[in-house]
Amino acid sequence: EIVMTQSPATLSVSPGERATLSCRASQSVSSNLVWYQQKPGQAPRLLIYGASTRATGIPARFSGSGSGTEFTLTISSLQSEDFAVYYCQQYSGWPRTFGQGTKLENK
Amino acid sequence: EVQLLESGGGSVQRGGSLRISCAASGFEFNRFSMTWVRQAPGKGLEWVSEISGFGGTMYYADSVKGRFTVSRDNSRNTLDLQMNSLRAEDSAVYYCAKGRNMFGPFESWGQGTLVTVSS
Numbered sequence A: 001e002i003v004m005t006q007s008p009a010t011l012s013v014s015p016g017e018r019a020t021l022s023c024r025a026s027q028s029v030s031s032n033l034v035w036y037q038q039k040p041g042q043a044p045r046l047l048i049y050g051a052s053t054r055a056t057g058i059p060a061r062f063s064g065s066g067s068g069t070e071f072t073l074t075i076s077s078l079q080s081e082d083f084a085v086y087y088c089q090q091y092s093g094w095p096r097t098f099g100q101g102t103k104l105e106n107k
Numbered sequence B: 001e002v003q004l005l006e007s008g009g010g011s012v013q014r015g016g017s018l019r020i021s022c023a024a025s026g027f028e029f030n031r032f033s034m035t036w037v038r039q040a041p042g043k044g045l046e047w048v049s050e051i052s053g054f055g056g057t058m059y060y061a062d063s064v065k066g067r068f069t070v071s072r073d074n075s076r077n078t079l080d081l082q083m084n085s086l087r088a089e090d091s092a093v094y095y096c097a098k099g100r101n102m103f104g105p106f107e108s109w110g111q112g113t114l115v116t117v118s119s
Helices: none
Strands: A004-007 A011-013 A019-023 A031-036 A046-048 A062-067 A070-075 A087-090 A102-106 B003-007 B010-013 B018-025 B033-040 B046-053 B056-062 B068-072 B078-085 B092-099 B104-110 B113-118
Touching: A019 A031, A019 A087, A019 A102, A031 A062, A046 A062, A046 B104, A070 A087, A087 B046, A102 B018, B003 B092, B018 B092, B018 B113, B033 B078, B033 B104, B046 B068, B046 B078, B046 B092, B056 B068, B068 B104
Parallel strands: A011 A102, B010 B113
Antiparallel strands: A004 A019, A019 A070, A031 A046, A031 A087, A062 A070, A087 A102, B003 B018, B018 B078, B033 B046, B033 B092, B046 B056, B068 B078, B092 B104, B092 B113
């Protein structure tokens, strides 16, 4: 099983600032990595797939990078609606595995 | 517009069974893999099961293997999860999700159905 580890667990950032979230895989997943955003009481929303491709309708302030075992989600200028929990997930093999999440909170 | 609507959740006793369903619309159902993901209260996301477009290939998490069965009816555009021998740790919101392609990332999600297993 591929273990996905996200850091930090909680990130405190002010609106307008940049946020950088990390995700590490226990073995290479190539570029088969996605990022989801989840707000309280809502289903997750796909942000990034293929490690760096924005999903339909996702603002350009969200960007993903990395390959192999190290990945980053960057939000260039935080908006109020971006405060949420973010999960990475690999789809390189089964079982599909998620990171434990990073909570992005308003500083 | 893709729509996924889960149903069938509820409260069940430990050791019991429950079948949850997901009604899909807005896309050509048999062209895409479908997935169940669950989330225990206050916890993270856990992948449960995935099924290919024509239903010939299924995958399961070790935590549910032998107890849960995923199936789909492409004539009715529905996805099911039969859950047997339920345990307290199976209590969660269960989401169905549509793959972006065959076994691709989960690009559309339903709103979830809550399953509670009581002892």
